[in-house]
Amino acid sequence: MALKLKKNKKQIKGVDDQTYLTLKEERAISKANMRVMKEFERKKRRENVDPSEYLTKMRDPNNVVEFDNLHTFFFTDVGTTRAVNGVSFDVPTGKTVGIVGESGCGKSVTSLSLMQLVQAPQGQIVEGSIRYKATDGKVYDIPKVPMNEMLHIRGKEISMIFQEPMTSLNPVFRIGRQLDEVVMLHVPDSTADSARKRSIEMLKTVGIADGERVYESYPHELSGGMRQRVMIAMALICDPRLIIADEPTTALDVTIQAQILELLRNIKDKINGSIMLITHDLGVIAEMADQVVVMYAGRIIEEGTVREIFHSPKHPYTVGLMLSKPRVDQGVDRLYSIPGQVPNPINMPDHCYFYNRCERAMPVCLGPYPDLIPFSDTHRAACLLYDEAAMARQAELDREATVEDVSAASERGEVE
């Protein structure tokens, strides 16, 4: 849907700026948002939609998911947050794709978009496709799938492990009841007995020795590591094809972290599934991922295999990320930190979003937002340092600046 975004006339073009709105302006934005949000919600809630509207084809049959120019925005009273602003990447079958990036860069919103779980009505996928190949061979264009149809995909086909298990487990129900519910919902012909059996088996698979006891426990009676295992059991109980793990180990200590990662890896191999692994921890990425997507301010700024990203990062942000990770084989007084802040997501600049923090920024970087430049079949980065035409323009600008400097100096009589 073509969308006209209301521009706030008081916004100051730039990056780290503040926006002040009058009550009248806020009301006007809110009214315009309401219209847009209603239209999106109406479409999602339609019933008896012809499958031809949301069934499609994969670009590459080896992929399980293809994100294609995804735009997910939040329509807030102070303006439109472009949380995900044109993201395209693939998740191949049987592979782990790691997504890294600074807090607020759109990692969770990208994965929530795939589950159609973005907080509605403010959060909406406004443009782009997410093609998902289901077990039955059908390919769904997720943003177009109506809500009732989505219930069959979510949980059964794609499941999500959240960062904080306490917010996802219901505190007033026993673990067993919560696990059984998932089985009863998604496994055809399941009975109370078969669900219980499967739940206890799954608890054992995720490394909980006394599955029967945990089955009868409430979430608060378990340790953090056990709760995270329960969450993983819940996510895997219906053998999903795709697991989205959003910071699955951030709340855990390192030994439990290692066990959980090992568990995820084993289960992925067992079901030949794929994992989308979101994390701040580059160590986890190095250990788990086959491919890495680096996001910055709602866009992909670099992607490649783990080797390419760790051994030859191209984008200055990725280079900064690599410099900021501690290494045991190199003693440093102080770890590198990337200066500055991410631009205000409501008022993004037209040029490279990293410009205000980039140590290699050039005047030419104030031109249009850079395209992703390929370095290999798998490695791409969005930076003008690797764009020949832009570098030629910059050289021209440098020459002109030198000529101007020389003539100014000669006018002042400083040149013989």
Ligand SMILES: Nc1ncnc2c1ncn2[C@@H]1O[C@H](COP(=O)(O)OP(=O)(O)OP(=O)(O)O)[C@@H](O)[C@H]1O
């Ligand atoms: N419900 C919401 N309403 C408005 N804006 C939101 C909402 N949820 C997320 N956002 C905005 O979307 C952007 C991306 O958020 P997201 O949660 O995807 O970040 P993230 O990369 O997962 O960060 P973190 O690493 O901290 O989890 C942020 O600017 C955030 O403020």
Ligand code: SF4
């Ligand atoms: S395009 Fe320019 S500002 Fe942006 S990352 Fe590359 S060098 Fe830095």
Ligand SMILES: [Mg+2]
């Ligand atoms: Mg997140």
